[in-house]
Amino acid sequence: MARIDTDPTLHSPTDTIMREVDARRHPAARAYVWRRRAAAVLISAALVAGQAPTAAWAQDAGAGESPAAASTQQAGLEDAAGADASGSEAAPGAECAHEGADESRSDASADSTDAADASDSAATGAAEQADADGTGAPASPADAGDQADAAEGAASQAAEDxxxxxxxxxxxxxxxxxxxxxxxxxxxxxxxxxxxxxxxxxxxxxxxxxxxxxxxxxxxxxxxxxxxxxxxxxxxxxxxxxxxxxxxxxxxxxxxxxxxxxxxxxxxxxxxxxxxxxxxxxLPEGEVDTNPDAEHPDIPSDWNGFANGGGGAVVEDAETPTEGAQEAWKDSLLTDEEREQYASLAASDPLIIDGKIYVVASSAVYETEPPYSATKSPARISVINASTGAIERQVTLSTSLDSVCRPVYADGIIVVPLAGGRLQAVSAATLETLWVLDGIAGAQSISSLTVADGYVYVATADALGTDYTATSGTVRRVNLLTGALSGTAENAASGYYWAGGIWMDGYYLVGDDAGMVHVYASDLSGEVSSVMLSSGVRSTLVADGGYVYAVTKEGVLHKLAVDESGAVREVASVSFAASSTSTPTIAAGKAYVGGSSASYAGVLAVIDLETMTVSQSVTGYAASDGSVQALPGDVKSVPLISIQGSGTYAYFTCNNLPGGLYCYRLGDAAASMLYLPASADQNYSMTSAFAGPDGTLYYINDSGNLFALRAAQETPGEEPGAGEAPGDNAGGSENPASPSGPASSRPAGTQIQASHAPLSTALASTRDGAKTSGRAEDAAQDDKAERDEPAGAEAVASLATTGADVAEAVVERGANPVAVGGVVAGVAGVGVLAAVALWLRRRGGEA
The missing domain is CATH 2.170.130.30 (Ferric Hydroxamate Uptake Protein; Chain A, domain 1)
Known part of the structure; x- marks a missing residue:
């Protein structure tokens, strides 16, 4: 019975074809296979070119076919190959190329193909000898291009198998x-x-x-x-x-x-x-019903995840309020019963999909006596009208939330991280559950999700030490459409707590609670490299301008470089606060990131990424009496950046009373209190502000309320209650619900999707396929190779057949000066190209 690899953490197949697939995933191995196959094609072509005078002479003399002569030539080549059989191995996948040729060709053609294979082996041995003698020569750029095309063709064939x-x-x-x-x-x-x-x-x-x-x-x-x-x-x-x-x-x-x-x-x-x-x-499981075939049309979104899911917490030309924001509405995310029980709220970073706000919430009611255990409610996802705050639809999920939740939206599917490391995928259109991924014993799923190339990456903290540092963790790769596990990477030394990874150029990067940034193969089959930073990472990695940025717990921003092979190294760093768990937002070459001072006051730092220096450190806000007060608590949120005609503005919250929303204009000495909740609604806040396409601002604090804020003059009159319409709109503002058409058709308020945005998820690669992923060029080459490969296989067989026919004529008719010269030229060509083959092989081994 054939052995079939099923370990999703390894993907290490045992047969030749599967090794080919694996080689395509690893650039160094792939380059090596390309070079060897390209060398075989070039050597065969050189043999034919060198024998051209012989072919011309044979045609003039009317030479006939001689199977015996062909056999003699093949035997000679096989003897040459045998001389170096122990040091030469046929390139993996060569059999596939031969199978692509016409199987109905004559026996002579088949024999000549075998002769070409043997000459490849002999040439490899000759190249090794030439390199040992110091006679190896590098390949030209044109040769390298031919090698790439040949290798892509073979790899594409392997994938099809x-x-x-x-x-x-x-x-x-x-x-x-x-x-x-x-x-x-x-x-x-x-x-x-x-x-x-x-x-x-x-x-x-x-x-x-x-x-x-x-x-x-x-x-x-x-x-x-x-x-x-x-x-x-x-x-x-x-x-x-x-x-x-x-x-x-x-x-x-x-x-x-x-x-x-x-x-x-x-x-x-x-x-x-x-x-x-x-x-x-x-017994009944209490699980939700799943429908893997639930419809999930790809509805346009304006806010698709934590830090806007890869689009970045950046809006351009949206008229977001800059002073004196007024509450348009507020909506309690707790039920009446939960409020009566003084329940605490666990809420997600919201999403905006088709003009509706999607938010996940659950509650916990704590006992009043030790050990103060909590009764948690199952999480529920609510769809909220952006104009009124009214809940239009709601569905209960399979279990509760941990302390925070960062869902993500892609391809019409909302993926929600739930308590215990569980994931649940819900159709945004119907709220039906497509799949549920089982959790991990003892795990907390409070990190950011990453979506790339049709898969969701989730990182968990599986165990905590006495100091609440994660001591173990797991990264899992899950099929977005089916929920099938497609890779696992376990971390026995540390875990992922409030962390978040990114997918770039075929690698998945994530920082752990010990300060190690790991670079994994995209299928999590192995760790490619890693780098230790100054302390633990409790933030989402961000990419900009070819670099990756990581914030560590002691308030340092680290600048990292990752090369094509996946090797990561630190380039520079800058200290901006005494501590930080904030994810930076990058806009126009500057990073906006939060933290706290040694006295636990809040800090918003603006960092120039070219010089890696702090250009502004905002530690206070202007109070109503004109004085400047210290920011009341740690800035844990992701700053929202709004670029308008009047300047660049950063919006953020502080994790302390009064739980308001702050605004900072780039260049000012201090921030301002943009919105102060009513006394009954004041509480701590770790969440990030986000913006609708019309500029309406939204945020949540621990009072259990979701607040919608607009400029004061836009909503005059009586302040609306929870879930009520805001009343007459004398300011004539647009309906905050986003248009149902594609985001590209929207006016002001469209989110920037440029490279300066955080890449907590790579949603574009999910929607648009390989053309928008970091592997777009490779995908194009795969497509070309898939079209060209059969013709290439036929060409190899044809060249080898021609060489065999000419050899038959030489043996039958006797020697000819021109033919002898052709053979000499052919042998010389083989020697040079064999040296090139070995040089490429050595280079492949070093890659």
Whole structure:
């Protein structure tokens, strides 16, 4: 039975084709394969060119075909190849190129193709000898381009020879005394790459996945499987009498009509083994219903995640209020019952999708006596009318929130991080749940999500030390559409607490609570490099101008460089505060980032990124009496930057009373209190302000309220209550609900999507595919190679066939001076190109 790799954390296939796929993911290995294949093509071409005089002579003399002569030439080449067989290996994927040629060609053509393969081996050995003698020569730029084209063609062919499927195994818990039990995930839904041979069965995929996870199993009679035993020794087996129990096989959500050992896998299949236990009572799980086929049209959005999900917390030409903002409306995110119980609020950073505000919230009611344990409500996602604050729709999610929540929106899907490391994906259009990803025991999911290339990256803090520092953590890569796990990277030394990663140029970067910035392969198959910073990272990484910026807990901004191979290094750093957990916003070459002073007052720093110096440090705000007061608490939020005709403005909150919203105009000596809540609504705030397309500002504080703010003159009259319409709009402002058309058709208020924006999510790469990802150029080359590769394979076979025919004529008709000269020229060409081949090989090994 063929071995099929199913470990989503490794993706290390065992057959030649799968190694080709893996090589494409790693630039150094890919370059090496390209160079070797390109060298083989060039050598074959040189042989033909060198024998051109012989071919001309043979044609004039009317030379006939001689299979015996062709065999003689092939034997000579095979002898030459054998001389260096121990030091030469055929380039992986060469068989695929030959298969692309016409399989119906004559035996002579087939023999000549074998001769070309042998000459490739001989040339490699000759090149090694030439390099040892110091005679190696570099390839020209034109040669390098040919090599890249040839390599992309082979790699594209390799990718076509694999398919992606998903696999899951669901068991049950041990029975309680009354015989009741719950379902239990044994193997979470995970993506697996298998050969596209049309012969791989579902059971081969299951058995390989179970092997990798440490499970054992028995196949007996018609049962496939009869039993499965978990790593801790629990066995779930089929029974032959009532009450019946057995392992049920499902394909794409439906019960299969054949056994797992009979079903042949197809691309995109999702298979599952589910244990049906007839010996007890299955208890309701309290889980939400899922509909993997729920409609999720890609609705336009104005705010798609923490720090605007990669668009950046930057708006341009939006008339955001700059002084004296007035409450347009406020909406309590707590229910009447929760307010009566003095519940505390856990709320998400909101989203704006199709002009509606989406916010996730849950509550916790604490006991009044030790150990002060809390009763938490399930989280709920609310859709709020941006004009009135009225809740239009609401749905309950599968579990509660941790202290903060940073959902993200992409491709019509909202992905919500929930307590315990769980993820839930909801259609923005219908609020139906598409999938739920199981959590991790003891985990907190309070970091930013990253969306890139059709996948969601989630980083968790799995355990905390006595000083509340994360001591372990996990990064997982999840298919955005299906929820299938597609990679895992475990961190046994530290975890990810309020952190956030970015995806760039095929790598995923994230900082941990110990201060290490990790660079992972995009599929999380391995760590490419890392760099230790001055202290822990509790912020989201940000990219700008080819550099990555990280804020560490002791208030230092670090500037990092990542090269094409994924190697990361620190370029510069600057201290701006005594401590910080704020994510910077970058606009026009400046970073705006919050923190606190040694006396715990708030700090908003403006940093010049070219010189890495603090150009302004804002520590106070102008009070109503004209005095300047210290900012009351740590600026933990992501500053919102608004670029208007009157200047550049930064909006932020402070994590202390009174819980208002502050505004700073670039160049001023101090900030101002833009909005002061009523005394009953004053509380701490860690959340970030965000803006609607009409300039309306929104933010949340721990009073449980979502506030909508506009310039004072826009909403005269009586202050509206929670969820009420704001009344007559004498100022004639536009309806704050965003138009339903695409963002590009919107006037003022459109978010900047430039490189200066934080890349907490790379949503453009999800919407537009490879053309907008960091690998756009590679994707274009993949497409070209896919079109050109079959013709290239035919060309190689044709060249080799011509060489064999000419050799037959030489043997049959005897020597000719011109032919001899051609052979000499051909041999010389082989020598030079062989040296080039070895030079490329050595270079590939150094890459």
């Amino acid at each position: 694999t398919i992606t499927v998903s696999v899951k195994v669901t068991g049950v818990t041990e029975h309680a005394e009354d015989g009741s039990f719950h379902t239990e995930t044994w193997l979470p839904l995970a993506e697996v790459e298998v050969p596209a041979t049309g012969e791989v069965t579902a059971w081969e995929v299951f058995s390989s996945a179970l092997d990798e996870a440490g499970y054992t199993y028995v196949v007996e009679g018609w049962y496939c499987p009869f039993s499965i035993t978990s790593p801790d020794g629990r066995t779930l087996a089929a029974t032959s009498s009532e009450p019946y129990s057995y392992w049920s096989f499902m394909v794409n959500g439906d019960y299969a009509s054949v056994g797992a050992d009979q079903y042949v896998m197809q691309a995109g299949d999702s298979i599952e083994l589910v244990y049906v236990d007839g010996s007890g009572e299955a």
